[in-house]
Amino acid sequence: MQSCQPLVTASPFEVYRIISRPFYENTYVVIQSKSKDCLIVDPGFEPDAVIRFVDEHKLAPIAIVLTHGHSDHIAGVASIKQQWPSTPVLIGHGDAAKLSDPVANLSAGYGIDVISPPADAVLREGEDLQVGDFRATVVEIPGHSEGHVVFWFTSDPILVFAGDVLFHEGIGRTDFPDGDFSSLESGIVNKLYKLPDSAIVLPGHGEPTTIGHEKKHNPFVPLP
Numbered sequence: 001m002q003s004c005q006p007l008v009t010a011s012p013f014e015v016y017r018i019i020s021r022p023f024y025e026n027t028y029v030v031i032q033s034k035s036k037d038c039l040i041v042d043p044g045f046e047p048d049a050v051i052r053f054v055d056e057h058k059l060a061p062i063a064i065v066l067t068h069g070h071s072d073h074i075a076g077v078a079s080i081k082q083q084w085p086s087t088p089v090l091i092g093h094g095d096a097a098k099l100s101d102p103v104a105n106l107s108a109g110y111g112i113d114v115i116s117p118p119a120d121a122v123l124r125e126g127e128d129l130q131v132g133d134f135r136a137t138v139v140e141i142p143g144h145s146e147g148h149v150v151f152w153f154t155s156d157p158i159l160v161f162a163g164d165v166l167f168h169e170g171i172g173r174t175d176f177p178d179g180d181f182s183s184l185e186s187g188i189v190n191k192l193y194k195l196p197d198s199a200i201v202l203p204g205h206g207e208p209t210t211i212g213h214e215k216k217h218n219p220f221v222p223l224p
Contacts, residue, residue: 008200008208010155015202018053018100023072026204028161029053030134036063038065040087042197042204043076050167051083063131066091067163068145071107071221073116074178081117083128088120090129094147096122106176123149139191141165143184144172149193158199160211162165166192166201168209171220188214188221 006014012034018027025044031037038059042083043050054061061084066074069091069179077099078087091099099116102179107114121128129136129151135152144164152160162170174181192201197212 008202010153010157010159010200011115013153013155013159015052015159016149018044018046018049020049020072022044024205025072025078026084026202026206027076029059030204031057031059032133032160035059035133037133037134039131039207040064040080042073042163043080044072045075047076050080052069061087063087063134065161066139067127067150067161067165067167067204068092068148069095069105070145070164071102071105071110071112073113073163074116075107076097077116085197088131090118090121090123090131090171091119092138092147092149093122093124094140095143095145095149096147098145106171114144123151136161139187140182141187142178142193143180143182144185145176148172148177150187152195152199153211160192160199160201162192162201162203163205166209166214166218166221167203167206168201169214169218170206172204173219187220193221193223217222 007017008015014031017031030039079084096119102108102113127139199211
């Protein structure tokens with residue numbers, strides 16, 4: 001499912017969403033208003049819809065950015081790389097191995113072996129994500145997945161691509177083999193809750209929210 005209208009506009013960015021079934025995962029296409037360059041974030045199980053959207057809008061993907069290595073967030077990478085072979089794949093260094101490991105990326109448990117092309121570069125906290133004119137701050141927040149990264153653009157307002165760390169009044173599961181609630185809680189409180197209340201959170205599933213809303217209403221990670 002996709003919309004011809006941006007989900008979020010935050011100068012100078014427009015963000016579009018393609019919802020990928022069966023996990024209703026959010027794949028995002030991020031466009032700078034004065035350019036046709038775009039980022040594809042977390043392409044899931046419906047890559048054809050992403051490719052169609054990019055083609056219809058005459059966009060040029062310059063990176064595939066992955067918040068983490070679970071199958072519902074990486075299943076579309078192979079098809080997108082086939083369509084645009086020179087587009088680099090970026091993922092947190094701690095989750096890069098999951099791209100080619102169906103057990104670690106959790107697809108084997110569903111009887112589907114998702115194997116993605118390898119990362120072209122890895123993301124680390126303290127090193128900005130910089131591709132073309134896109135520049136974002138990267139932080140590492142384990143707990144849902146050991147190598148999970150969150151990144152944000154200093155736009156107006158700030159756009160936070162949170163993956164499966166923080167949802168609208170929810171958080172990512174921590175019962176996976178490398179999950180840990182304490183790590184997730186600490187990362188949210190000490191990294192994300194330090195952002196302005198107006199910062200828009202774009203989660204891996206569900207609807208957008210704001211940092212201010214979650215500080216007040218998230219039942220899993222209330223402010224201390």
